[in-house]
Amino acid sequence: MNNKDMLPFLDLATPHQELKEELCRVFGTALDSAAFIGGRAVDEFEKAFAEFCDAQYCVGVGSGTDALRFALMAAGVKPGEIAITVPNTFIATVEAISQAGAFPVFVDVDERTSNMSPAKLEAYLAEECQFDAAAGKTIHRTTGRVVSTVVPVHLYGQMADMDAILDIAERHKLMVVEDACQAHGAEYFSSRDDRWHRAGSMGKAAAFSFYPGKNLGACGEAGAVTTNDSDVAQQIRVIRDHGQAQKYYHQVEGYNGRLDAIQAGFLQVKLGHLAKWNNQRRQSASRYHRLLGSIEGVQLPCEPSWTRSVYHLYVIQVEDRQGLQQHLTKSGIGTGIHYPVPLHLQAAYRNLGYAPGDFPVAEKKAAEILSLPMFPGLTFQQQTRVAEETQAFISPRARALSAAGD
Numbered sequence: 001m002n003n004k005d006m007l008p009f010l011d012l013a014t015p016h017q018e019l020k021e022e023l024c025r026v027f028g029t030a031l032d033s034a035a036f037i038g039g040r041a042v043d044e045f046e047k048a049f050a051e052f053c054d055a056q057y058c059v060g061v062g063s064g065t066d067a068l069r070f071a072l073m074a075a076g077v078k079p080g081e082i083a084i085t086v087p088n089t090f091i092a093t094v095e096a097i098s099q100a101g102a103f104p105v106f107v108d109v110d111e112r113t114s115n116m117s118p119a120k121l122e123a124y125l126a127e128e129c130q131f132d133a134a135a136g137k138t139i140h141r142t143t144g145r146v147v148s149t150v151v152p153v154h155l156y157g158q159m160a161d162m163d164a165i166l167d168i169a170e171r172h173k174l175m176v177v178e179d180a181c182q183a184h185g186a187e188y189f190s191s192r193d194d195r196w197h198r199a200g201s202m203g204k205a206a207a208f209s210f211y212p213g214k215n216l217g218a219c220g221e222a223g224a225v226t227t228n229d230s231d232v233a234q235q236i237r238v239i240r241d242h243g244q245a246q247k248y249y250h251q252v253e254g255y256n257g258r259l260d261a262i263q264a265g266f267l268q269v270k271l272g273h274l275a276k277w278n279n280q281r282r283q284s285a286s287r288y289h290r291l292l293g294s295i296e297g298v299q300l301p302c303e304p305s306w307t308r309s310v311y312h313l314y315v316i317q318v319e320d321r322q323g324l325q326q327h328l329t330k331s332g333i334g335t336g337i338h339y340p341v342p343l344h345l346q347a348a349y350r351n352l353g354y355a356p357g358d359f360p361v362a363e364k365k366a367a368e369i370l371s372l373p374m375f376p377g378l379t380f381q382q383q384t385r386v387a388e389e390t391q392a393f394i395s396p397r398a399r400a401l402s403a404a405g406d
């Protein structure tokens, strides 16, 4: 490959070119039947995606953000209650919590996995909360708020430590709603159950996003909730459709949050390729591991033996992140930062009262993480180029640093 060729961070065009005929057929069918909202295409995709996730139910909605918000509402989060999540996620996780009426609280993440630290969760509950045995609820001591929910995020395609989180949640009577928006097909080995579980099958409910760049992406906006609880599924069907189970008879005030039939059709086609695409991502990840593993100062993503990541993103950590990103950009290699500002330090959440230093692990990561090109079809040559340019950036600096130390 010519070095001047641009290597994008994400190639969305090629897979859609390859599927063009099939996708156009979906569009044709929708035009012919004029079934644009709901109907067979949505039912069929919901059934297929529930099966893929090893969950009993799937309800298609308008986006991942809808999925999270509806999942929290249907799971029974009450206004004013505390829902605990992590600061290093996409803002939608926290938007959904507040828009469901709950109060977001953060706990820091695990240094190795970048996912919710069960130890930090336990510490928050022990130090700031107490269990009200009479009410059977956990209460935040200073505000008196009920702590009702934990929202672990399966970040970058890798599941959080669900055994530990579920165990803590059970002991404190908390619900667990998974943010699986980046984790379609990710797996977790539960020692409690002695088996592997799929993302979206372990909590009370789970939210998936089908934003185009996700491992399973629509050709537009789409999302889904998976659950093993028939009541939760039924409630979401009502919430997504203006609070009606029967047309114009509204049990509650709901939302316009349905899944388009055309998007469901596109998703059904693409779901057939997801396992293969996830395998290609895992293969690319292990090639990156080998190519980058010996470069000093580059911290690779950590995948413990109890989890199988689907590598929505391949995120490394380096001290001079800005320098490396600039070097790669100049060399024609696209990168991303997921995410540059942790949510507790965002202007939008100033009202939550957090300050720099509150979540040191998440803050350090925000300053040092860099997402390298990752998509199905990424070639060994392209990855070699990323590794060579990374090495080229690190080596002169390493030489200069050691010279300065002499």
Ligand SMILES: *Cc1c(COP(=O)(O)O)cnc(C)c1O
Pocket (backbone or CB within 6 Å): 063, 064, 065, 066, 089, 090, 092, 093, 153, 179, 181, 182, 208, 209, 210, 211, 222, 223
């Ligand atoms: C993409 C994403 C969402 C939101 O999904 P949308 O479909 O864009 O609404 C929520 N949480 C995480 C972690 C995400 O990556």
